[in-house]
Amino acid sequence: MRVGLTGGIATGKSTVSSMFEDHGAVIIDADQIAREVVEPGSKGAQKVEEEFGEQVFFSDGSLNRAALGEIIFRNQSLRRKLNQILHPLIMDEMELRTQRILKENKHKIVFWDVPLLIEENLTNFVEKVIVVYIPEPVQLKRLMKRNDLTEEEARRRINAQMSIEEKKRYADFLIDNSGTLENTERQVDQIWNCLKLKNGFSQQ
Structure with a gap:
């Protein structure tokens, strides 16, 4: 079974992902793969340099994410261009890993953390x-605190994504992460049990 896990920036998706992993889910993390496909000397790094120049890389060839982020969060067309470069590379790798996992054990529940x-x-x-959800005012405060951003900087990053209120509409399961950790864990437990039933296999 494949499950998509998503949310907005600073909604706590990584925390929820770890909880599902503790239950036995196999997590394929798109952000992690996105880092791997732009490692020094990779095809992805070469394409990013061709489009955005040497200034978005450190001298050792590793990607300067802060410099690149500053560019793409201010310019929607450049953000789209970066996605067009990286998206196919990330998707190919995610699909490859998923097929490998399910070939070894067709009963695994594979999470695409995207x-x-x-x-x-x-x-x-x-x-x-x-969808991991928190109300937008809480999202703004958490992002400002987590990344040490001004309100304007935080709003710009939130606005670069689809509104978390809009994302709610696509959810088969919604996790409200605005309360206590224990409350989030209870929701994760319930969803995991439901997924196991739908998957037709009771994992130990």
Whole structure:
């Protein structure tokens, strides 16, 4: 079974992902793969340099994410261009890993942890969609605190994604992460049990 896990920036998706992993889910993290496909000397790094120049790389050839982020969060067309470069590389690797896992054990529940699952129209690749949700005012405060951003900087990053209120509409399962950790864990437990039933296999 394939499950898509998504949310907005600073909604706590990584925390929820770890909880599902503790239950036995196999997590394929799109952000992690996105880092791997732009490692020094890779095809992805070469394409990014051709489009954005040497200034978005450190002297050792590794990607300067802060410099690149500053560019793409200010310019929607450049953000789209970066996605067009990286998206196919990330998708190919995610699909390859998923097939490998399910070939070894068809009863595994594989989570695609993808921030832009909905924006990039990837919901057709998964059987269920889980959205990690917090209200936008809470999202703003958490992002400002987490990344030490001004309100304007935080709003710009939030606005670069689809509104979390809009994402709610795509959810087969919604996890409200605005309360206590225990409350989030209870929701994760309930959803995991439901997924196991739908998958037709009771994992130990």
